[in-house]
Amino acid sequence: MVPKGYLYETCPVRVNGKEITIYSPVCHPLISYPLAEKGRKDRYAGRNGPVCKYRLTAPEVAARLDAFGEVMQAYTREIKKHKPVTFLHHWQHILSLKVNYRADDLLRAVGRALKDRVFESQAVENFLKVNAQKQTEIDFTFKPASHEE
Secondary structure (H helix, E strand, O other): OOOHHHOOOOOOEEEOOOEEEEEOOOOOEEEEEEOOOOOOOOOOOOOOOOOOOOOOOHHHHHHHHHOOOHHHHHHHHHHHHHOOOOHHHHHHHHHHHOOOOOHHHHHHHHHHHHHHOOOOHHHHHHHHHHHOOOOOOOOOOOOOOHHHO
16 A cells, blocks of 8 residues: 555556656655466456347347337438348437437438438437537527627
8 A cells, every 4th residue: 555645646666577766756665565476367367258239139230210200200210221240330410410410410420321322320429410410519609789880
């Protein structure tokens, strides 16, 4: 245990073949720990196996997109028809756009993609980047009052 006086200080560290030594900011040895042997299962503390994120299934994504209305339902049907292998990727991407953009902007972009017969989620995102404002963005445009002209 490192003494409390050095808890949030930057301390030099030295590693040799057998141990790791932590020094005080003025280079006095504080504490030493033995290194774990090679091949030991818990040698790399904090490095666990790959973390598996929860993924929505196709019916769950479809239900969430269908809640947007008829335009989105038509677009998701067309994506599934034109992209039978990667449709779920495109559906998830479109659904993720709801985090940053308003629903009416998203529906406008989907309506335009449907009209232009573009069935790529990236095209919808590009339209939103150009024509919509993110929900987290602040509009700094200065509009003077009519009496200040």
